[in-house]
Amino acid sequence: MCGLAGIVLGHQGHPDEQTLLAMRDVQRHRGPDEAGIYLAEGVGLAHRRLSIIDLTHGQQPMVDEQAGLALIYNGELYNFVSLRAELEALGIVFASHGDTEVVLRAWQQWGEACLSRFVGMFAFAIWNMRTQRVLLARDQIGIKPLHYGFTQAGDLVFASELKGLLAHPELERKLDPQALEDYLAFGYVPDPKCIYQGIFKLPPGHWLSWHAGEPVPLTHQYWDVPFNTDPRMGEAEASAKLRALLDDAVSSQMVADVPLGAFLSGGVDSSAVVASMTRIAAEPVNTCSIGFDHAGFDETAYARQVAKHLNTRHFEERVSSEDYDFLDMLAGMYDEPFADSSALPTWRVCQLARKHVTVALSGDGGDENFAGYRRYRLHAWESALRARLPLAVRKPLFGLLGKIYPKADWAPRPLRAKTTFQALACDDVEAYFRSVSITSTAMRQQLYSDSFKSELQGYNALSVFRGHAQHAPTQHPLSLAQYLDLKTWLPGDILTKVDRASMANSLEVRVPLLDHRMVEWASSLPPALKLKGGIGKYIFKKALEADLPHDVLYRTKMGFSVPLAAWLRGPLAKRVRDALLDGAVARSGYFDPNMLGKLVREHTEGRRDHSATLWSLLMLDAFLRRMQEPAVATPAQPPSKVSPAGSLA
Incomplete structure (x- = not known):
């Protein structure tokens, strides 16, 4: 598996290399074996690799100057051998032995239609040097993640994990009230939303493309x-x-x-x-x-x-x-x-x-x-x-x-x-x-403060299910x-x-x-x-x-x-009280303090089992405390060469 990061500028110039390195290396855990970077006019692509197949080849970003393509890819194609044979029968010559180049050549041959041929788990970005357009894609089921958003300057940024985006200093961190409502209902923030406004998860079975000067990109479903x-x-x-x-x-x-x-x-x-x-x-x-x-x-x-x-x-x-x-x-x-x-x-x-x-x-x-x-x-x-x-x-x-x-x-x-x-x-x-x-x-409505209800403007997480249904x-x-x-x-x-x-x-x-x-x-x-x-x-x-x-x-x-209910009545009871009565959750302004106190009392006294709600609020408290912290990573190695080891040129 791997970690991706990328910047596509909304204006002329080159992305800042140190910013791109920070976005990449905050995800070092996703790929401790190798790292690469590609910088060119209008674009920067970065990659961290966990080597699984073709250990001596397949370095990324994979760049083919002659074809005018650069790829960063996270995943495994389980049918890459048969796809490679099909592409070779069409006259395509391969320079490596793994699935990374198969992704690149499949897109080169079939464009977005290649996605319906892929069997596996994947998230990738392909930069077309000739059209100055980027394509982002995610596997059918959503096994591998891909986040994206726009900076205040209008640059598209994307990464495997949200922390990769947050390492960019010009990305705004403003909590999305609807995403918080979704979280309190589901226990997670469902695609395509993210907890922050203006940041999104590419949904499973979807792709998008974008060119500088276009409005926010539309996603396209392929499966x-x-x-x-x-x-x-x-x-x-x-x-x-x-x-x-x-x-x-x-x-x-x-x-x-x-x-x-x-x-x-x-x-x-x-x-x-x-x-x-x-x-x-x-x-x-x-x-x-x-x-x-x-x-x-x-x-x-x-x-x-x-x-x-x-x-x-x-x-x-x-x-x-x-x-x-x-x-x-x-x-x-x-x-x-x-x-x-x-x-x-x-x-x-x-x-x-x-x-x-x-x-x-x-x-x-x-x-x-x-x-x-x-x-x-x-x-x-x-x-x-x-x-x-x-x-x-x-x-x-x-x-x-x-x-x-x-x-x-x-x-x-x-x-x-x-x-x-x-x-x-x-x-x-x-x-x-x-x-x-x-x-x-009903419980969420009792929990929310009047000011937060006003921010929601009547939104209910049920609409997530309504939309899919x-x-x-x-x-x-x-x-x-x-x-x-x-x-x-x-x-x-x-x-x-x-x-x-x-x-x-x-x-x-x-x-x-x-x-x-x-x-x-x-x-x-x-x-x-x-x-x-x-x-x-x-x-x-x-x-x-x-x-x-x-x-x-x-x-x-x-x-x-x-054993969540027992934890929250026993060894975690003090932490729950601190978080909900005097912590980041209590100070957020999103919740009614009287209702928070009631939940804590009823659960710790054994009168009700509020363990699921209390745990969600405890994890929200941990998130809110970290929310303003910078996502910083010290580069694990000297700045990478602009011409990556994965070049096919």
């Missing part, structure tokens, strides 16, 4: 999840196809010139990936697991069971349930507020894996592809109830019941009638939004919920979490279950093959019965999380 359901698909056919797709994706992603392994949690998805790797590999697979000293959050017994069953070379470490001393580090890692508490164990397992391998395969994506989350089952059940009564009847009836019925956070979800009544009063989109919101709309290729309740997750939760939370945690440890993580061909095919499955008899990921589990123990496949899903 979306199709959800073209094939009702003829039977169980036996689906199982066989699934195994073939899984093995093909895993096999293509096991290509590396450095040590390779896998994460193994003991859950279905990571176990499926390791089982496939075992079928393919000639040697025992390296697997890594993190355990907790809190029994309710520890899956290592299952991981050991799978490791023994598949004869892997297994590495395991245990993390204390009080391993919470890294909050400020997490805030720095994610650059904007990020409230997924599993970021901590994810960072830990990446740290463990990097001791043994440079590339690790992960099981991320199985739940989104095959309807594995518990919330899908509840949503499908509630949607069936909603379908029996028109909204005009449901809204006043269940809306009233939802208001008068007492709140019961302590009860199992099926017994929380207040939550169910509120969901039945909504349409499917709003109901699903409510189910994934970490802080309810408007363009969804399906209206089936289960498929629509999956689509919304694939557009928001997956890139905004899961993939962001894994990318930053892995790159902080200079580890490349690959996700075979998110090969976009697998995602396309999974979306075509009839919903009844994904959720059947109350069993989520039904067809996925059936297809793996020959490979994995039954109690691994069909045990209750635990998730990869930490």
